[in-house]
Amino acid sequence: MPVYEFLKRVPLFSGLPPEDLDRLCQMVEEVTLPAGQLLFSEGDMGEWAYVIEDGQVEILKISGGRQVLLAVRGAGEVIGEMSLLESAPRMATIRARTDCRFIAISQEQLDRLMNTSPAVARSMLHTFVARLRSNEAMLGQNEKMAQLGTLSAGMAHELNNPAAAALRGAEQLSLAIQGLHSAQLELLSASLDATQIAFLANLNQSAQQNALHPVILDPLDRSDREYAVETWLDDHGIENAWEMAPNLVQAGLNEQDLQGILNVLSASKVVSALKWLNASYSITNLLLEISMGTRQISEIVKAMKTYVYLDQAPVQEVDVHEGLENTLVILRSKIKKGVTVHRDYADNLPRITAFGSELNQVWTNILDNAIDAMDGKGEITIHTRRRGDFVVVQLEDNGPGIPDDIQEKIFSPFFTTKSVGKGTGLGLNITWNIIQKHLGDIKVNSRPGKTIFEVYLPINFEKAQDGMIPLDLYTQPDDDTLRKILENTRTIAVVGITDRAELPSYAVPAYLQRQGYRIIPVNPYLQEVLGEKSYTDLSSIPEPVDTVLLFRRSEVVPPIVDEAIKVGAKVVWMQEGIINEEAASVALDAGLQVVMNTCMRVQHKRLIANK
Numbered sequence: 001m002p003v004y005e006f007l008k009r010v011p012l013f014s015g016l017p018p019e020d021l022d023r024l025c026q027m028v029e030e031v032t033l034p035a036g037q038l039l040f041s042e043g044d045m046g047e048w049a050y051v052i053e054d055g056q057v058e059i060l061k062i063s064g065g066r067q068v069l070l071a072v073r074g075a076g077e078v079i080g081e082m083s084l085l086e087s088a089p090r091m092a093t094i095r096a097r098t099d100c101r102f103i104a105i106s107q108e109q110l111d112r113l114m115n116t117s118p119a120v121a122r123s124m125l126h127t128f129v130a131r132l133r134s135n136e137a138m139l140g141q142n143e144k145m146a147q148l149g150t151l152s153a154g155m156a157h158e159l160n161n162p163a164a165a166a167l168r169g170a171e172q173l174s175l176a177i178q179g180l181h182s183a184q185l186e187l188l189s190a191s192l193d194a195t196q197i198a199f200l201a202n203l204n205q206s207a208q209q210n211a212l213h214p215v216i217l218d219p220l221d222r223s224d225r226e227y228a229v230e231t232w233l234d235d236h237g238i239e240n241a242w243e244m245a246p247n248l249v250q251a252g253l254n255e256q257d258l259q260g261i262l263n264v265l266s267a268s269k270v271v272s273a274l275k276w277l278n279a280s281y282s283i284t285n286l287l288l289e290i291s292m293g294t295r296q297i298s299e300i301v302k303a304m305k306t307y308v309y310l311d312q313a314p315v316q317e318v319d320v321h322e323g324l325e326n327t328l329v330i331l332r333s334k335i336k337k338g339v340t341v342h343r344d345y346a347d348n349l350p351r352i353t354a355f356g357s358e359l360n361q362v363w364t365n366i367l368d369n370a371i372d373a374m375d376g377k378g379e380i381t382i383h384t385r386r387r388g389d390f391v392v393v394q395l396e397d398n399g400p401g402i403p404d405d406i407q408e409k410i411f412s413p414f415f416t417t418k419s420v421g422k423g424t425g426l427g428l429n430i431t432w433n434i435i436q437k438h439l440g441d442i443k444v445n446s447r448p449g450k451t452i453f454e455v456y457l458p459i460n461f462e463k464a465q466d467g468m469i470p471l472d473l474y475t476q477p478d479d480d481t482l483r484k485i486l487e488n489t490r491t492i493a494v495v496g497i498t499d500r501a502e503l504p505s506y507a508v509p510a511y512l513q514r515q516g517y518r519i520i521p522v523n524p525y526l527q528e529v530l531g532e533k534s535y536t537d538l539s540s541i542p543e544p545v546d547t548v549l550l551f552r553r554s555e556v557v558p559p560i561v562d563e564a565i566k567v568g569a570k571v572v573w574m575q576e577g578i579i580n581e582e583a584a585s586v587a588l589d590a591g592l593q594v595v596m597n598t599c600m601r602v603q604h605k606r607l608i609a610n611k
Contacts, residue, residue, distance in 0.1 A: 003028065003053075003103060010051060010076050016113075027109055031102045039080075039094040039102070046083030046090055048104045052076065055100030060093040072097065084110055166293030169286045176282040183276035190269045199264050200273055204280055207251035211284040214250060225249045232258050238271055244278045251281045315462070316356040320391055321345055323356065324382055327363040331371070338377035346385040353460045358434045365431045366395045366453045373399035373451070386459075387588060388475045390440070393455045402446040410444065477595055483607045485571050485593060486600075489546045493538055493569070495522040495560055496551030499529050505551035506530075508575065508601045515604060520545065538563040547571040549600055550578055557583040565590040573600055 003025045007013045013021060031050070033039055039050065042061060052075050059070040059079070070092060073079055083090045084107050105113075192200070226245045232255040233241035248258075262270050328341060335341060370380055374397055383394040402410065411432040435442045441456040477485070492512060497519075498505045506529070513519045513530055520541055521534035528534055535541050538548065538560070548564040550557060550573065557580040564572050565587065572587045574580070576599040584594045 003030070006053060007051070007103070010078070024105075024109065024113070027106075029104045031104050033096045033100045033102065035096050035098050035100075037096050039096065039100075040090050042090055042093045044090045046080060046088075047107055049081040049084050049107075049110050050079050050094075050102040050104055052079065053101040053103050056097040057100060058095045058097050060095060061091065062093075067093075081110065162293035162295075162297050164293075166290045166297070169289040169293065173283065173286045173290070176279050176286060179275065180279035180283060183272055183279055186272035187269070187276055190272060192265075192269070196265055196269070199261075200276070203253075203261070203277060207253075207277055207281045208284050210250065210252040211281055211288065222249065225254060228255045229253065229258065231255075233274075236262070236267070236270065238274065244274065247278050247281050247285075248274070250285075251277065253277075315353060317351045318354040318356045318359060319351050320349060320359075320384060320393060320457075323360050324363055324384075324393070327360050327367060330364065331367055334368070334371050334376065335380075339371055339374065340379045342379065342381040344381060344383040349384055349386060349391060350459055352391050352457055353462050354438055354457065355434070358437070359457075362431045362434050362455065363393075363395070365428060366455075369428070370395065370397035370399060370451070373397065387456075387585065389459055390456045391459060393457070394452050395455070396450065396452045398449050399451055401448040401451050402444065407444055407446060411442070476598070477593065479607060481593070482595065482598075482603050485547070485573075485595065486604055486608050489517065489571065491518040491520060491544065491546045492549050493520045493522050493541060493545045493547070494549045494551065495538065497521040497523050497526070497529050497534070498551075499526055504575070504599075508551075508599065509549070511601045512604065515609070538567050538569075541567065545569045547573055550574045552578070554578050554580045558586065561587050565592065571595065573598070575599060576602075 004022060007021060007025065013024070016024070030053070031039075033055075035055075039057065040046070052073055054075055056072055056074045057079065058072055060067045061070055062068070079094060080090070082088075187200075226249050229248050230241045230245035233244060238244070258270075258274075261273060265273055328335065367380065370378075379398045381394075381396040383392075383396065385392050411428050432442060435455060435457070439458050439461045443454045443456075445452045445454070492509070494505075494509045496505055497509055500506055501510075509519045509521075510530060519530055519532055520543075521529040521532055522536075522538060522541070523529065523534050524536040526534040538545065545564075545567055546569065548560070548569045548571070550560060552560060554574075557574065557578065561572055561580075561583040569592060571593045572584070573595040574584075574597060576597055579597050581596075584596055587594045
């Protein structure tokens with residue numbers, strides 16, 4: 001079939017005027033590809049889009065370490081256009097399922113079609129969106145399964161060590177019990193008197209205490225003691241001295257103690273007594289080892305059950321700290337290789353209403369990416385706090401950072417900076433969708449050596465969803481906090497002060513000055529106010545400032561807050577009528593206290609002067 005007639009039947013080109021379609025036919029190229037050969041590979045840069053003229057192709061993408069078949073395309077379908085439209089590397093590999101023939105369209109030709117034909121643009125947009133949704137749904141599920149496989153492998157590795165320790169302890173315990181029974185029979189036949197029995201009972205009790213609370217010895221000191229005990233045992237003809245000596249030293253015995261035992265017991269009874277002490281100490285030690293192993297297994301299983309919220313309703317009252325800790329347990333096999341985790345948890349952080357298992361996936365995706373970015377070696381710091389009606393979680397790492405030019409793309413589906421096969425580009429997209437589902441927000445701030453993902457989650461997203469409560473990032477301090485601020489403040493920098501006595505921006509600082517506060521005017525258009533030199537900005541003030549009092553329009557507050565942070569102010573106080581939650585959020589993040597939309601004079605009269 002002539003190319004013109006074929007393209008005329010393809011929906012993408014059916015709306016083109018005949019002269020445009022004819023011109024396109026003269027510019028395209030025909031390409032053939034044998035079955036089993038690749039047209040292009042995932043990660044290649046795209047220069048051509050293709051229309052399948054004959055045959056079938058497979059769309060393949062590497063996900064979770066294996067190739068996933070996304071779709072099979074046949075005659076009349078367009079492939080390879082997404083890379084050209086996004087000016088991005090190929091998102092998938094195209095392999096011929098049968099012998100194929102294609103019509104190749106260059107980047108320039110496709111751009112011209114998109115610019116000159118609304119019908120082509122609409123058809124291309126429809127195709128692009130449909131494929132994006134299809135691929136995202138398929139790979140999203142595959143990404144979750146791959147992550148589950150990775151976590152399961154990590155859990156198997158974590159469970160193996162304590163399980164092996166418990167099994168090894170149980171096997172050794174059987175031999176130790178046999179040794180204990182044999183030594184007891186020997187002691188029974190030795191006809192010990194009451195004094196000797198009491199003496200051995202005291203020795204055994206002391207050994208058990210040392211097993212429960214072992215004495216930490218320097219390696220050289222331990223080696224010297226073991227050698228001395230082993231020598232004493234050999235000198236007195238006791239078999240397996242090399243095996244018994246470490247246990248006796250750990251039980252708290254030295255050669256003087258052994259000589260004391262010999263003095264109380266006859267030489268024939270010492271061997272049985274030491275065998276009995278050794279076996280008794282070994283049994284206690286092995287029981288502790290088994291207990292520790294099984295306890296670790298129990299903790300890991302409990303963390304896993306809590307992580308996935310097994311046997312619980314989807315929406316839960318969630319302890320954010322518990323979720324973070326369970327996630328760290330799940331990722332322990334990757335963390336312990338060289339990552340140090342620091343915790344900066346807020347006291348009394350409220351529980352939040354959330355989809356618990358989905359929320360844990362957010363922490364997993366961000367932390368897992370951080371570990372990969374640091375190549376398994378570095379530091380992660382987790383900060384939590386409450387801000388208004390939100391809980392805020394900051395996940396910080398000291399990895400290489402995210403380049404500025406791609407930070408805005410990292411939450412887009414299929415965008416990844418990892419090499420082909422190591423990332424689908426859906427992890428952070430899934431994270432973003434989960435947070436949006438909770439009516440929250442996520443922000444990223446990154447530079448080399450410091451990357452922070454900041455997650456905002458409403459304390460009760462269900463009520464917010466129903467419109468029952470407004471969500472605020474800022475909560476006004478209570479009276480006790482306001483009183484402490486007023487009592488601890490000595491120096492106040494007043495930004496926007498005026499020399500017009502009838503205005504609050506003069507009257508309020510004048511009142512505060514009369515109450516004994518040191519007032520520092522900040523106004524570039526004034527030389528002096530209230531008998532004090534006026535400065536152009538906060539950075540020009542040559543002395544420390546406790547509180548910055550603002551009399552400026554709400555929209556110009558952010559740069560003033562930035563200055564307040566730089567000069568080391570402790571409090572930002574926005575006068576009545578001044579509201580900027582974003583600036584308040586920045587100040588709170590920097591550790592400053594914030595008072596907003598409140599008159600300082602009124603609060604001083606109410607809380608300090610009138611008392």
